[in-house]
Amino acid sequence: MLYSKFLLPTMKNEPSDMDSTSQKLMARSGMIRKVSSGLFYYLPYFNMLLRKVSYEIRRSMDAMHCNEMKFPILVSQEILEKTGRWTAFGKEMFSLKDRNGNGYAISPTNEEYATLVAKMFIKSYNDLPFSVYQIQQKHRDEIRPRNGVIRAREFTMKDAYSFHATEDEAISYYQKMKQEYTNLFTRLGLKTFAVKADSGAMGGNLCEEFMAVADEGETPLAFCDNCGYAANLEVVPVTNTYVEQNGFKGRYKKVITERAHTVKELMDMLQMPATSFVKSMVYMADDKPVVALVRGDRQVNEVKLKNVLKCNVLELATVKDIEKIGSVCGFVGPVGMREDIPIFADYEIMQMQNFVVGGNEKDIHLLDVNVKDFSCKWVDLRFAEQGDVCPICGKPLKTAMGTELGHIFVLGQKYTKSLDATFIDNQGKTQTLYGGCYGIGLERVVASIIDQHHDEKGLVLPTVVAPFKVDVIVVDTKNEAQMETATMLYEKLENAGIPVLFDDRKERVGVKFNDFELVGIPIKVVCGRDVTQGMVEVGVRETGTVEKVDIQHVVHTIQNLVKKG
Ligand SMILES: [Zn+2]
Structure with a gap:
């Protein structure tokens, strides 16, 4: 990609309309611009990052034998009333009427459609387990949209749904999915943990949230270093060790x-x-x-x-x-x-x-x-606090803030019962299916990667998610030798399957170095005066190290650096 042709509008100063570090960095590194409260333009660099995350998510869903499909964004009021969600979702759900006066919701999640698909295609126990997913825009009428794309009114979600013959099978699939989520977030360079959560409007019994620890996260968490217990603070039981005071009466x-x-x-x-x-x-x-x-x-x-x-x-x-x-x-x-x-x-x-x-x-x-x-x-009515005892082992709890990346549920028969989704079991009897659902918010994943991978100069993207692995920088675009070498290296690297941003802009080299640091490309190749001696500089964003490399060896050197991650 030629920088001169690429829409990457970096900003020198902090934007005033963003309210957290990751969101300010996203705006400064040319990823997003605010349209209005809770609505954003996604610029090309952000879209590229979302594509990287989608790619890794699809790898994980493939590993779970989950079928990618697409549900309509509009869900009829009639269907949502059958499962009780037309009211359960309340004001957060956008709704509208068609020209005939029929009510529709802009789907907040798709348990209903997924269950209807299961009902359509699952005949017998031989068809189970069965799972489907999609990556789709979702809409929520947030009371207070904040924190940029983290709590926006429109966002991208991967929502997966699974169907099973028994509750035990649903739980066992849930456990496999939990492991796959852990693998996925690790691959994306994220430190996360799964915490117990309240199932809210989704219903169901077993559920956990995947949280990325973030200083400016919006979800308070409690965890125990001793036994590994971790939970959303809102569900952490405060162990009752109090004795009722015999005390006085009527003295007030x-x-x-x-x-x-x-x-x-x-x-x-x-x-x-x-x-x-x-x-x-x-x-x-x-x-x-x-x-x-x-x-x-x-x-x-x-x-x-x-x-x-x-x-x-x-x-x-x-x-x-x-x-x-x-x-x-x-x-x-x-x-x-x-x-x-x-x-x-x-x-x-x-x-x-x-x-x-x-x-x-x-x-x-x-x-x-x-x-x-x-x-x-x-x-028990209060929030647990740092130092309260762990409900599992009794040692003191610690607290932290987190950003919720995903949420996984065992739904039981909540949706399959109300929508009458059944199968024939191995005894020839009709039985109701068991379900599970598994979401991931893609913008939140990108924001958390930025949260966990930046320094005072900008992003330090892990190689696996970086849209460009290499920034080829020309010191002086009027110098023919430098331009020739840079163009040659750009083509060679691209041919070797390494995505490159070629900074061919007629800008001062200082501006180019600042942008390299701000947008967090892992490696830079600087074509300057030394090209006449057959040398360029190769620098690594994360460590700040720079070394002179023979032009003949650049591709090889970079292949090794990319492999190391
Ligand atoms: Zn503990």
């Missing part, structure tokens, strides 16, 4: 806390630490009010609360909702709460004494409250 007194609504404001006013407060949060669980209590410095883990309540929709109550239950926003508390409102308290509160809660009246809090002053159900 009212205190006027005008203008203090938040724990922070109360801390300042009452000169007490956050650990002396109990936060009371009102939620609407399928439109019914519930109160959740956590210590003042903790956050309610809504995934845990949702699982406790077994509800479909959990939302924070509005000011009006709170008034309806006879309380006041900012002053909610468990003491004197209407008896028909269920209160769920985090175990940790069991061991607290003489704490502060809202008084359910404007500008009123209660001091010296104890657990005997109200009735509640004790549950």
Whole structure:
């Protein structure tokens, strides 16, 4: 590829419309430009990287005997209602109506179509296991698109679906897929781990997320160095070692806390630490009010609360909702709460004494409250933190941030039952199929490669994913000898099957070196003054090393460097 003809608009300065290191680097290295909130132009260099990732994904899917196909992007409301997902996906799903008024969703994922394909082609147990996948654009109406292409409204996903005669077979295929994902991410130069996650709107029993550790990742994780346990923080159980305090009852007194609504404001006013407060949060669980209590410095883990309540929709109550239950926003508390409102308290509160809660009246809090002053159900409701004990081995947990790259599920019969996908078993009986699904977000893979492979000058792409392995740089394009040598090397390398970016631009050589470092091409070949002595310089991006090489040996030298990765 001639740089002079290639759309690779690098930027010297940090773009102001990108909000993380990987996204800034993607814009600076000429990969993306923002169109509007959550929508991006993918420029050629980014597309080339996505193609590399797709190629490696296809290798892995081939290894799993998975059939590549394409499902329609539009899914009818009727089909999604059969599986309950028209409502389960809620506002994140883009939907539209055709000219006859029929409802469609722009498919967020394709369990329904995959199940219908299985239903069409699987006749008997001889056809099992059966799996299909596609690599397709997906759309989600994100509330707050952020982090560039990582949480965008349009993205590329590999979604695979498998079908089995029994749950055991589904689990065994899932385990093989998990291993294949590990192989794939390792090949792509990524450090990842599989963590347990909540299955959310997808349904199903067994599921794990593949996380790439990233300083600016958006998913908090907990892991244990001792036993290898790793999980999304939202599902990490906090081991309950608390004993309910016998404590006092009825000792509390009212205190006027005008203008203090938040724990922070109360801390300042009452000169007490956050650990002396109990936060009371009102939620609407399928439109019914519930109160959740956590210590003042903790956050309610809504995934845990949702699982406790077994509800479909959990939302924070509005000011009006709170008034309806006879309380006041900012002053909610468990003491004197209407008896028909269920209160769920985090175990940790069991061991607290003489704490502060809202008084359910404007500008009123209660001091010296104890657990005997109200009735509640004790549950695990908070997020685990660094130093909490590992649920498997009891050693201290560590926390980190991660970017989710993929998600794998054993779905059981959730979709096959509602869409009536069956097969004839070896006894001649009709049985319902078991399913699994396996996703990967391609933009996230590229962003994570950049996250894990860059330095202060730009990208340091691993050779396996680099779209160009070599940058042939001409120091002075007006110098005929230099141009001749560079053109000859460019052609020789391309003929040897090594993709080259030939920097033939009429730019200063400093600009060319900066761009080489910014876009992260693994190797550079510099054709300068020494070409008259039959020599060029070969440099390696990762190590910064440069050596003089005889022009006759350049192709051989580079073949060796590429092989080494
Ligand atoms: Zn452990």
